[in-house]
Amino acid sequence: MKTQFSKLVLASVSTLAIIIVFAFSVPQQKAAAPWTIPAKYKSMKNPIPGKNVDTGKSLYSKYCKTCHGALGKGDSPRSKTLKTNCGDFSSAKFQGQSDGEIYYEAIVGRTEMPNFEKKILSENDRWALINYMRTLKK
Template identity: 40%
Template sequence: MKTSRSSIAIFILSGLVALVNTHVKAQTKWVSPASANSVTNPTENNEATLKSAKTLYVSMCAPCHGEKGKGDGPAAVALNPKPADHTSKEIQNESDGSLYWKLTNGRGAMQSYKTQLTDKQRWGLISYIRTLKKK
């Protein structure tokens, strides 16, 4: 009798620990490694780069990040954590290298675009994100 009661207690306890764990994980701020900050954008920031990046953004990123980058795309409703608001001060204050690192490596619902997009396309998207800055 005693054993079964304590195993039930352990069962409940481990369930609680798992619950708290997932909760904490969903809340943690996504931080890229410090080394990412020193990587600079090698892409020439011209009209053609921004134009093709916009096309990519609207088709591949907008479903979650929203057409204007506000993090309010149709798929965002179901996501936790929410897609980043690319117009926000927080994102705009982040270095190009850090944003590039996140786009390349991904986390959770934000998949890795390392193989899906070329280096050039990814850097173009970072340049495009800069144009979304809240005015």
């Protein structure tokens, strides 16, 4: 009786240990750290506020949707495979940034957020993209 009880305890303890080890080995996604935006970008003025949203939308579908999701909520299947959370373009926190700050994050990027300076060459296209992101707010 006593040995059966200790076997049971041993089995439970080892099961628990396996669960704990497994839980810690599953990669956890990091929340994005705050961005450091150079002054040059911070003070940038959008030359075409609210314009060319359709152009922005097609650029978004071509380059951004795979990671950021159709509505910019960062919930695409691909986003789940990334180490850093993609953020949520519909959130008040995101929309509270200036156009220049969003420009820097979207075009210059960092680490897992790709650089688009060589892919999206036209300034008008870049701002169109930002104008489209502005339409994603809740």
